[in-house]
Amino acid sequence: MVIYRDEYRLYNFGPSHPFSPVRLEMLTSLLQALGVWREPLVPGEATREDVLSVHSERLVKRVEAASRGEGVPDLEHYGLGTGDTPVFPGMDRAARILVGGTLEGARRILAGEKRVLQLGGGLHHAQYDRSSGFCVYNDLSVAIRHLTRAGLRVAYLDIDVHHGDGVQWIHYEEKEVLTISLHESGRYLFPGTGHVHEIGRGEGVGRKLNLPLEPFTEDESYLEVFEALVPWALGAFRPDVLVVQAGADAHFLDPLADLLLTTRAYERVFRLVLEYAEAYAGGRILLTLGGGYSLDAAVRVWALLYHVFHGLPLPTRLPEGWRGSWEARLGQPLTPTLHDPEAPYPEIPRRQEIEKRNRLTLERLTELVRPHLVH
Numbered sequence: 001m002v003i004y005r006d007e008y009r010l011y012n013f014g015p016s017h018p019f020s021p022v023r024l025e026m027l028t029s030l031l032q033a034l035g036v037w038r039e040p041l042v043p044g045e046a047t048r049e050d051v052l053s054v055h056s057e058r059l060v061k062r063v064e065a066a067s068r069g070e071g072v073p074d075l076e077h078y079g080l081g082t083g084d085t086p087v088f089p090g091m092d093r094a095a096r097i098l099v100g101g102t103l104e105g106a107r108r109i110l111a112g113e114k115r116v117l118q119l120g121g122g123l124h125h126a127q128y129d130r131s132s133g134f135c136v137y138n139d140l141s142v143a144i145r146h147l148t149r150a151g152l153r154v155a156y157l158d159i160d161v162h163h164g165d166g167v168q169w170i171h172y173e174e175k176e177v178l179t180i181s182l183h184e185s186g187r188y189l190f191p192g193t194g195h196v197h198e199i200g201r202g203e204g205v206g207r208k209l210n211l212p213l214e215p216f217t218e219d220e221s222y223l224e225v226f227e228a229l230v231p232w233a234l235g236a237f238r239p240d241v242l243v244v245q246a247g248a249d250a251h252f253l254d255p256l257a258d259l260l261l262t263t264r265a266y267e268r269v270f271r272l273v274l275e276y277a278e279a280y281a282g283g284r285i286l287l288t289l290g291g292g293y294s295l296d297a298a299v300r301v302w303a304l305l306y307h308v309f310h311g312l313p314l315p316t317r318l319p320e321g322w323r324g325s326w327e328a329r330l331g332q333p334l335t336p337t338l339h340d341p342e343a344p345y346p347e348i349p350r351r352q353e354i355e356k357r358n359r360l361t362l363e364r365l366t367e368l369v370r371p372h373l374v375h
Helices: 006-010 022-033 048-052 057-067 091-110 139-149 165-170 219-237 263-280 295-310 320-330 351-373
Strands: 115-118 154-158 177-184 208-213 241-245 285-288
Touching: 006 022, 006 091, 022 295, 022 320, 048 057, 048 091, 048 139, 057 091, 091 115, 091 139, 091 285, 115 295, 139 154, 139 165, 139 241, 139 285, 154 219, 165 177, 177 219, 208 219, 208 351, 219 263, 219 351, 241 263, 263 285, 263 295
Parallel strands: 115 285, 154 177, 154 241, 177 208, 241 285
Antiparallel strands: none
């Protein structure tokens, strides 16, 4: 099942902001041009009460007031009106529409659906009492809270290049939620968190896993630690459902970070998460989108996700008409194939050192959480 509605594009911080609704417009038009687009389920909006399941009344009131154009003197204290998360008219409703899509995915899982792809959302930085990092409300945590209130154990996997801090902190003391985030180290990148020692508190100890990766990590090293960590953690935790934030900003073309994944690594990760859902979560998986700030790369990564999700053969080339139209509109060339070309960037001289550091980080993480996660 795929969930999408055109109004997702109302979530729009302005023409110069990297979190652009153009990404969704490009993605859906590409899938249509390829002839693989299937009519999605159109979700409703999340209610105010849905949002309050993970956010404070204080935050929601300020989002609502700012959305109406009212002056709010302490807006920046709540993470709004900043360069990252500027205010725009109708922001509250636009955010609730995205939340509604991910929440509808959770409801469909509870109703017996096995696989759900939400073509939007992934707003993983929003905190209980604060918007942050392009994220007004946290759709992922609203969905996770809905699932845990129904008695399910949830494993959350975040492959966005930025640490999934909002989801981690909202569920930091919850034993029924396992969070796993692979991201570029917070020593170098927003939001500056996601360190190995952040393993949960109280009943959540050992159930919050962070694998901060070295800048310039490439496919081989990423897949090595991913394939060592994720199935081990899922096998120990035994979730009822897997929720995945499929950010595309670890791609080497992304302008906001310094990991060097190619589309081939993403294809491998997407195939693996579907396998892991079958092996460890009864086949139940809810996927969302997330970050991704190279239009060329993000659209191709998510088109790959769509094809893998549906078990479709991958196209050898992208439609010339689609590519020409978007190149003219964007004023930039686009990669003509779904996959990146071979050797798409210069060789990294520190490759072996980077791989070694990532292995050591994985070892430290597993040593910290093993006594709590494995019983």
